[in-house]
Amino acid sequence: xxxxxxxxxxxxxxxxxxxxxxxxxxxxxxxxxxxxxxxxxxxxxxxxxxxxxxxxxxxxxxxxxxxxxxxxxxxxxxxxxxxxxxxxxxxxxxxxxxxxxxxxxxxxxxxxxxxxxxxxxxxxxxxxxxxxxxxxxxxxxxxxxxxxxxxxxxxxxxxxxxxxxxxxxxxxxxxxxxxxxxxxxxxxxxxxxxxxxxxxxxxxxxxx
Numbered sequence: 001x002x003x004x005x006x007x008x009x010x011x012x013x014x015x016x017x018x019x020x021x022x023x024x025x026x027x028x029x030x031x032x033x034x035x036x037x038x039x040x041x042x043x044x045x046x047x048x049x050x051x052x053x054x055x056x057x058x059x060x061x062x063x064x065x066x067x068x069x070x071x072x073x074x075x076x077x078x079x080x081x082x083x084x085x086x087x088x089x090x091x092x093x094x095x096x097x098x099x100x101x102x103x104x105x106x107x108x109x110x111x112x113x114x115x116x117x118x119x120x121x122x123x124x125x126x127x128x129x130x131x132x133x134x135x136x137x138x139x140x141x142x143x144x145x146x147x148x149x150x151x152x153x154x155x156x157x158x159x160x161x162x163x164x165x166x167x168x169x170x171x172x173x174x175x176x177x178x179x180x181x182x183x184x185x186x187x188x189x190x191x192x193x194x195x196x197x198x199x200x201x202x203x204x205x206x207x208x
Contacts, residue, residue, distance in 0.1 A: 025092050030070040032078040037121070039082045039103075041075055043114040051114045053107045060097040060105070062116060067092030082118050110198050 029044040043051075043062070050065030060083060072086045075097070083097035104119035 025067045025069045028068050028070045030072055030075060032075040034078050037119065038106075039079045039118045041079070041116045041118075043070070043116075045112045045114070048112055051107075051109060053105065053116050055099070055103070055105050058099045060099055060116070060118070061089075061094060062096075062114075063090065063094045064114075065093070068095075070095075079118075108197065110194075 026045070028046070031042050031044075033040040033042075041062075043064075045064075045068075051063070053060070053062045055061070069088075069092065072095075075083065076085060080100075082100060082103065084100060086095050086097050088094065089096055099118075104121065106117040106119060108115045108117075
């Protein structure tokens with residue numbers, strides 16, 4: 001009797017532990033879109049969380065701050081030329097896709113939406129610097145005029161300005177105003193870009 005009760009308690013504990021682990025995984029929405037110059041994967045969470053994405057070898061790795069689960073059929077169906085079947089890792093916090101082609105990557109976040117763009121064109125590699133030939137060493141007792149002047153001590157040129165102080169102050173104020181105007185335009189452009197991107201994602205969601 002005691003043994004049967006012990007087995008029942010262990011079984012009950014195992015069921016609750018399994019249920020707790022299953023409930024700990026957050027169900028999220030995942031969708032995909034194919035565009036002329038890139039493929040897009042969007043992860044929609046019910047709340048904000050940590051997010052990172054990277055390409056390691058021939059594998060796309062997406063990591064969130066907590067365990068999650070999702071249906072990736074839309075990704076594998078629409079982006080079959082880019083990625084293979086997904087596999088979970090890191091205790092359910094990471095999803096990995098094998099890459100079927102060489103791609104670049106860009107990531108963005110709009111609230112609770114996390115966007116991974118797989119770019120068709122790879123980022124341009126930095127230009128190689130070209131070594132400049134060293135100047136030929138001077139021979140004999142030839143010295144340039146500047147070197148001779150250095151031996152005689154530095155020469156200070158007297159600089160005079162005939163500009164009116166009021167004109168100088170006006171130019172400074174004008175330069176400061178132009179600088180502030182450039183900052184304002186840059187901030188407005190960034191806000192407009194973010195708003196356009198959010199609207200684009202919303203339109204993409206409705207058309208899916």
